[in-house]
Amino acid sequence: MEKVWLKSYDQVVPPEITRELPPLTSFIEAAAHNYPEHTAIHDGKISMRYREFAAITSKIAGNLRIHGIEKQERIAIFLPNCSETILAFWSTIKAGAVGVMTNPLYMESELVHQFNDSGARFVIANEQLWAKLAPVFANTRLEKAFIVMETAESAATIIDNERVFSWSALLHENSGYCCNNIKPTEDLAVLQYTGGTTGISKGCMLTHANLAANVLQSERMFHVLKPGQEKFVGVLPYFHIYGLTVTVILPVALGSTMIPLPRFTPKSLLNLVETEKITCMASAPSIFNACLSQKDIDSYNLSSLKLIISGSAPLVVNQMELFEQKTGAKIVEGYGLSETSPVTHFNPIFGNRKPGSIGLPLPSTEAKIVDVEYGTREMPDGEHGEIVIRGPQVMKGYYLQPGQTDLVLRDGWLYTGDIGYRDAEGYFYVTDRKKDLIISGGYNIYPREIEEILFRYPKIKEAVVVGIKHPTRGEAPRAFVVPADGATIDRRDLIDFCRKNMANYKVPRDIEFRDSLPKSAVGKVLRRMLRESNRPA
Structure with missing residues (x-):
């Protein structure tokens, strides 16, 4: 196919990545060799150079093997953004195991599904999350847990050294280990959970080659970043593939410093950028909006930032322009999916950044627009259709x-479910979604997951959830509920029920009670009519 977008690349960006795709372990080895004294992790408690980082991840990998983990077995990493998350991920990779990044906001039922579906044998968590983890142990295949403890007193009540161990057990001295027989195109590095049109959570099988390719593609596109010189702030959640690839894997490939932010607040982020002189920030529109709302933003020195990467939702043009004015950094907007490791498109840094566009396909990536009905006919420029993608980063x-795999992977092409178009210069635009996915504050919310929990509430006859526009989060879930005959539902009680059974960001921000729901002739709820009829949240 003709890659018309190549003409719009920044001059230094190559059309292809020509390097052989290595196992991810090679990135640590290269960083330790090339930048042994450069800081790998810094978080206020820990400051670790790359030679130390390479040694400790080999030690943890060795202890994981001693505890019984085998190549390609699953380890769930159930942690917030912190140094231990970075160490746990890279140690899992060195052990030859597969990381299952797990959302700390998940409730018990969500954890049980992900742990059981993935077949995770081990889990790494912290003391605060033990309250969620402890009740699900008996209902999963988990065999061992390693807990990051804060106090010896708490350890005495949690650690039994049979099934539950302290994180420190993974730091015991051993000869170290790094799996040396990884087959990059076959062996998995990450089982990344996402959702589909039905809302059923699915594990995307991402190989070492998938993730290595995406990192190398991103390196080429983000050419202003210099090896051994950058500082990345971890504001995006590490359990999300966007945060994992761009702020945990890419920095190691560049021999750069990773500085995790455990809990985002606008002031904590702005202060961290100023004090640590952050140079690269991967972010989302909700984060920009929160920072720009700070009245004292001009009092912070943000001039160290050179590149800000924006994804997960469309970025408002005036937000981008205002943030660039306040930082002097370049903001580039892009697009990706869990199924593509995740990045597939980005606007050029110095070229024409088109407002509203997701940008150009990355090097070694093909993309086209096909008809929505059958997905076999390529659409001409300017006409809407489904975006399909092919490249080494595809799961x-x-x-x-x-x-489910056969539905989205056809003849090497990934069918994204997103509707959009391409212009004459090869820039792509997303205009709608085939899926009913709600993106709220950067989080993906699948209406079916919320609906299934609502249906467990005894007084509900029918329920449907749609995304509505929200002034700060982009979108928010709204539930439309039909009570059971003769029943009266207390709104507060129903919201409390939701809070107990799902992550907080999934809880409907508004519930509307109705006598009936609009339906088609075959009884399918017409979500479109609900979206059009509702008022802003």
């Missing part, structure tokens, strides 16, 4: 779901 498939 191997959905774990244990060949039927």
Whole structure:
């Protein structure tokens, strides 16, 4: 196919990545060799150079093997953004195991599904999350947990050294380990959970080659970043593939410093950028909006920032322009999916950054627009259709779901479910979604997951959830509920029920009670009519 977008690349960006795709372990080895004294992790408690980082991840990998983990077995990493998350991920990779990044906001039922579906044998968590983890142990295949403890007193009540161990057990001296027989195109590095049109959570099988390719593609596109010189702030959640690839894997490939931000507030982020002289920040529109709302933003020195990467939702043009004015950094907007490791498109840094566009396909990436009905006819420039993508970053498939895999992977092309168009210069635009996915503050919310929990409430006859516009989060879930005959539902009680059974960001911000829901002739709820009829949240 003709890659018309190549003409719009920045001059230094190559059309292809020509390097052989290595196992991810090679990135640590290269960083330790080339930048042994450069800081790898710094978080206020820990400051670790790359030679130390390489040694400790080998030690943890060795202890994981001593405890019984085998190549390609699953380890769930159930932690917030912190140094231990970075160490746990890279140690899992060195052990030859597969990381299952797990959202700390998940409630018990969500944890049980992900742990059981992935078949995770071990889990790494912290003391605060133990309250969620402890009740699900008996309902999962988990065999061992390693807990980051804060106090010896708490350890006495949690650690039994049979199934539950302290994180320090993974720091015991050993000869170190790094799996040396990884097959990059076959062996998985991450089982990244996402959702589909049905809302059923699926594990995207991402190989070492998938993630290595995406890092190398991003390196080429983000050419202003210099190896051994950058500082990345970890404001995006590490459990999300966007945060994982761009703020945990890419920095190591560049021999750069990772500075995790455990809990985002606008002031904590702005202060961290100023004090640590952050040079690269991967972010989302909700974060920009929160920072710009700070009345004292001009009192912070943000001039160290050179590149800000924006994804997960469309960025408002005036927000981008205002943030660039206040930082002097370049903001580039892009697009990706869990199924593509995740990045597929980005606007050029110095070229024409088109407002509203997701940008150009990355090097070694093909993209086109096909008809929505059958997905076989390529659409001309300017006409809407489904965005389909082909490249080395595209997943191997959905774990244990060949039927779902066949629906989205056809003849090497990934069918994204997103509707958009391409202009004459090769810039792509997303205008709608085939899926009913709600993106709220950078989080993906699948209406079916919320609906299934609502249906567990005894007084509900029917329920449907749609995304509505929200002034700061982009979108928010709204539930439309039909009570059971003769029943009266207390709104506060229903919201409390939701809070107990799902992560807080999924809880409907508004519930509207109705006598009936609009339906088609075959009984399908017409979500579009609900979206059009509702008022802003």
